[in-house]
Amino acid sequence: MAENENAHGVRDRGRKGTTNRETEPARAHGVNDAEPRPADTPSFEAAADYRRVRLDLIPLRRRDKMPADRRWQERVYEQGEVLERARRDGLNLGVRLPADVVVVDVDPRNFPAGRDSLAELAAAFDLPLASAPHVLTGNLSHPGHHFYFRKPAGAVLLDSVEGFEGVEFKSLGRQVVAPGSVHPSGGTYRWAPDSPPLPDMPELPAPLIEAARRPERKSVTGAGEITAEQLAASLEHLDPTDFREHDAWRELMMACHHATDGAGRQEFIDWSTSDPKFSDHEWIVGRRWDSLHTDRDAAVTIATLRRRLSEVGADIAQPDAAEDFDVWDEVEPGEERRRWNFLSLDEVESLPPPRWLVPGVLTEGSLAAIYGAPESGKSFLAVDMSMAIAGGVNWHGRQVERGGVLYIAAEGAPGLGKRFRAWKVDRCAQGRRFDLHLMRDDLNLAAEKDGGVRAFVQAVTDELGPLSLIVIDTLNQTAAGADENSAKDMGRYIASMKLLRNATGAAVVVVHHSGKDLGKGMRGSSALLGAMDTTVEVERATDGRSIKVEVKKQKDAERGSPMRFNMEKVGDSLVLRPTVMEVMEGEFAGGMDPILELARQEANERGGSIPLKELAAIVCERDSVSDKTARRKIEQAVPDGRSNARATIDGFMVWLEPMDARNPRLGILVRTEG
Structure with missing residues (x-):
């Protein structure tokens, strides 16, 4: 081995003693780094910050950074129980990171001598450290830092980037220590004094995402045989x-x-x-x-x-066979845990509002049902929303949250390929990447023994990566032997839906049939309706060409007005195109115009504005209309002047203005502002 080369194949650069450079990286970016303070026991005041943004807290070992439980990535934790256990046993708390959050973990001890890797990373990729929520990691001798950012859920990152020693990226499948915990050295993990609030996480810059993106690897035989x-x-x-x-x-x-x-x-x-x-x-x-x-x-x-x-x-x-059971490792045999979780009024008021997956229709992590009579078009609606989410394409003017989709096609699977192709042609999205997976194997979600369901859920989490939506098409074909009118049988089915939801974090949508009388809603036991956060009724018009889509139940938000779609032929299948998109009441008023939403999306992607002629060209291609018709549609949807701007669903203002007020011949811009 070469002189000064270590067993890990890297030349030792020598390590300086503790210097100011180990406490300066955050200060260099305008962050006030107060001195760590010794602590004996953890504090739990910061827990509410994570609950507001739906980040799971997990128990860690006492004065340690390691999870207290095995298989902590898979466990379903009830946050009240986690806090109770941590207070009782003096445990630290960790934050289990989801797919759309990344923590930039900085350990200055690993910086090369004479360099500041954090400053170099921030300069190279325009990383907005000052606007990122920031935790000081509590090491009394070598303070480190956690900076919180958002990222696309589908972007899987490596843990490090070549050339920036001492900086790691932690996301899905990883955890970081929560503020209030005690470091092994005796210091306390704590929010930096001038840290922005946790809900204000900025986006990780796109160039940094690309630099850290994990390369796709071909499957290797036998890989992943052990945990x-x-x-x-x-x-x-x-x-x-x-x-x-x-x-x-x-x-x-x-x-x-x-x-x-x-x-x-x-x-x-x-x-x-x-x-x-x-x-x-x-x-x-x-x-x-x-x-x-x-x-x-x-x-x-x-x-x-x-x-x-x-x-x-x-x-x-x-x-360990005991790992197959979701038990608390720290609870003594026979010890009785309290079952109840009481929230104060302040805690209730601080709970985060639901985040929309499809604005006005479907919220993240919910249970939902799309139902209607046979041939009503309910599966076309499920495909329509699935493709929009999997491709990050706006859903008839509503900006969706892009994410992975699993479509369980227990009915009509052979025809789905035609529907997917027609959808892409209609949206001019043939070259776009869609994170969609199709499963057509037999599946019984109402089985008396849930071993098969648990094995299926495990396969989904192991093989498919992060998911935002799971569609089960249909209930009848995935409930073999079950009585739809039995609350007991449907209770097992609902439990399976929840198991899928809890393991993946995805919204789980089941396609179901209505009864003979459409006015009475979904077919079968009322237990199914009671368990759903959202139900969507699909009714086919007597002309056979159009459908009405109406949200009948919306647990955590106002229900909107019905939507109407034509079922129009594209290629060898049908697609949905909006006819009368009635303006919804409340928070969505004024934001339902598809052209307005398209203008907002295209202008945002270009830094806040797009020339009118370019937007018209996009409308021409999308709607197969002339340039004159496209411009008329845009001018009807988007008003002239900032003072007359219209608001979109997500609160952006959109308007038209000349590129140069002194020379109108230079053209018109479509402008947007958040």
């Missing part, structure tokens, strides 16, 4: 000091990466850095692990890990 917990237990049999020779260490890392399909990153870092010689190499080990995500082939597999373990008389650790 991260099994890896940690297996590595306990191996002495890290026996792997100081670089090639042996790298071979073992590759074997562990293959064995967990990349999920054992932190466990391998912890094992590697338990060697006192490399105790400060967290970032280096993590970066080497991340580099394996770009490898196209797995030359070293889990077999190498098995061989190394057999050399010391051990084998891969087997999963």
Whole structure:
């Protein structure tokens, strides 16, 4: 091995003692970094901040950064119980990160000598640190930082970017310590004094997302055979000091990466850095692990890990059977936990409002039903919304939240390909990426034994990545042997929908039939209606060409006016096109014009404005109309002058104004302002 080259294949640069550069990175960007203070017990005042933005709190070990429970990524935590347990046992709290939040985790100890990686990252990618909610990590000797940002849910990031040592990106599948927790050194994790509120997380800059985006890897046979917990237990049999020779260490890392399909990153870092010689190499080990995500082939597999373990008389650790049960590890046998969770008036008022997946129709993480008579067009509506969400395309003038979609096609699957193709042609979206998955296997969500359902849910979470919407088409075909009029049978079906919702965070929508009398709503037990957050009725007109779509139940918001669509032929299928889009009452008033919403979307994508002629060209292509007709539509929807601006669904103001007031011949701009 070359002189000064460590077992991890990186030349040692030397490590300076604690200097001001370890406490300065945040100050350099206008953040006030107060001195950490010693603490004996955690504080839980900050918990409400996370509940407002729907971030899950999880229990951590006492004065530690590690989760208190195994399989914490999969557990469903009730926040009141988490807080009660943490207060009772003096535990720290962690934040389980969802797909659309990323924490920039800064550890100045890993900065190269004489450099400030945080400042360099901010300069290279225009990272708005001063506007990001900011937590000081509590290490008394080496203060670090957590900066919170939003990101697209579908963008999966590596944990580090080459050239910026000491900076990591944590998102889905990871957790960070919550403010109020106690660091092992005795300091307290706390909000920086001038941190913006947590709901005000800015977007992570697009160039940084691209630089950190995880490359797609082809499937490798046998990858992911064991869990991260099994890896940690297996590595306990191996002495890290026996792997100081670089090639042996790298071979073992590759074997562990293959064995967990990349999920054992932190466990391998912890094992590697338990060697006192490399105790400060967290970032280096993590970066080497991340580099394996770009490898196209797995030359070293889990077999190498098995061989190394057999050399010391051990084998891969087997999963603990107790992990199959969702139990509290810290609760003593026979100890009785309180079942009730009481909220104060302040806590109730601070609960976050529902976030729209499809504005006015469907909220995130909800249970919903689309129902109607046979041939009413309800499946066309489900496909229409699924494609809009999977592609991030506005849904008839309403800006959706883009995300992954799973469409469970238990009925009519052979015809769905034609519908998807027609939809893309109609929206001129043939080249757009759609994060949509189709499943057509048999599935029974009302089975008396839920083992099959749990196995299905596990497969969904393991294989499909983040999801925003799951469509079950139809209830009848996924409830074999169940009596739709039985509250008990439908109770099992509802429990399965909730299990899917809780495991994925997605809105779960079931397509169902109405009874013989449409006025009586959905067919079957009233338990189904009672469990739904939203129900949408689809009724076909007598002309056979148009449908009426009406939200009949909206648990957490006002119901809007009915929407009407024509079912028009495109290619060898049908698509929905709006006819009379009646203006909704309340918060959506004035924001339902599809042209107005299109103008807002296109102008925002171009920095706040778009030339009228360019928007007209988009309308021409989308609606197959002449330039004159397109301009007339735009001018009817978008008023002249800032003082006459119209508001969209999400509160943006849109108006027309000359590019140059002194020379109107230069053309007209469509302007938008949030």
